[in-house]
Amino acid sequence: MTVGKEIPRLSVRGLQVAFRAGKDWVTVVDDVSFSVQGSEVLGLVGESGSGKSLSCLAVMGLAGDSGARIRKGSIQLDGVELVGLSERELENRRGNEIAMVFQEPMTSLNPAFTIGDQIGEVLRRHRSMPRKQARAAAIAVLDRVGIPDATRRVGAYPFEFSGGMQQRAMIAMAIACEPSVLIADEATTALDVTVQAQILDLLRDMRAQLDMAIVFVTHNMGVVADICDRVAVMYAGQIVEEADVRTLFRNPRHPYTEGLLRCTPRLSGRADRLPVIPGSTPLPAEFATGCRFGERCSYHSASCDEPVPLTLSHKDSQVRCVRSAELTLGGGVS
Ligand SMILES: Nc1ncnc2c1ncn2[C@@H]1O[C@H](COP(=O)(O)OP(=O)(O)O)[C@@H](O)[C@H]1O
Ligand SMILES: [Mg+2]
Structure with a gap:
């Protein structure tokens, strides 16, 4: 990286x-x-x-x-x-x-x-390779x-x-x-x-x-x-949180991320008791003007009904939740 x-x-x-x-x-x-x-x-x-x-x-x-x-x-x-x-x-x-x-x-x-013809086609178009060279490149x-x-499989059909x-x-x-x-x-x-x-x-x-x-x-x-x-x-069509993978898993800042992590099976956990986030994703024509996750969120309050911008939460991380700073959310996987 x-x-x-x-x-x-x-x-x-x-x-x-x-x-x-x-x-x-x-x-x-x-x-x-x-x-x-x-x-x-x-x-x-x-x-x-x-x-x-x-x-x-x-x-x-x-x-x-x-x-x-x-x-x-x-x-x-x-x-x-x-x-x-x-x-x-x-x-x-x-x-x-x-x-x-x-x-x-x-x-x-x-x-x-x-398969070979299809890969060859990409190479011929973008690299102007003649057919024979494209075939050799497809094998490679x-x-x-x-x-x-690969030399034999290049002539196979997808099925x-x-x-x-x-x-x-x-x-x-x-x-x-x-x-x-x-x-x-x-x-x-x-x-x-x-x-x-x-x-x-x-x-x-x-x-x-x-x-x-x-x-x-x-x-x-x-x-x-x-x-x-x-x-x-x-x-619901928006980015609600962005962070490096370790931060997001250990310290989610958006209630939806917390919900997703709770629904992730752990290797040691009991898969038969996996929770789900109650409710379903709204349809695009029904997106709320405030927080779009609001109606499914257990931390919802009146302040969530205004439009929410994506804001910097901590180093290199962003979150779209007005209550983020006051909530203590839990990660699902350590
Ligand atoms: N051709 C279409 N006409 C109208 N709505 C569409 C069309 N294709 C996708 N959508 C809507 O766009 C939204 C996002 O779809 P999509 O990008 O496929 O979601 P995802 O990949 O996250 O599952 C969905 O609500 C879907 O119903
Ligand atoms: Mg998709």
């Missing part, structure tokens, strides 16, 4: 993403800011529907594919502003300087083409991500790979051009724990070998503890 004061690899500031609903816009991602430096791994965590994927798609310039639009904010990749770039300019950066691995392999792997990158017998191998193939495709930022969106969620651990090891290796920063999206706090250096917690 290198965390310095250099220009962040990726810097997202005040990102707002909305969908059109009739004449109106429904804001789904609101005032999201985060950055990654050097080769650090930033975890983006939160319950399903909190806006993690949409934030990542916006960063990739792909939010429009699902009908959403960036309404406000800045996204800088190695100091270059991406918001406002043409589709062609974004395409040049996608897969080249920034790449994404999706939860579902079939979101990026085309069942009709061989498959080998790098731990696909056994001939197991789930873990498909995930490796997607990682191969994503890192083929050695991007400076990799976004992994629930990339290990669908895998069983053994394969998940292998993929986390692979991501750690690739991060070190390629000096690449990773935005690791998950709803699994155990995985966060395993791979992340820093964590940003999302709730």
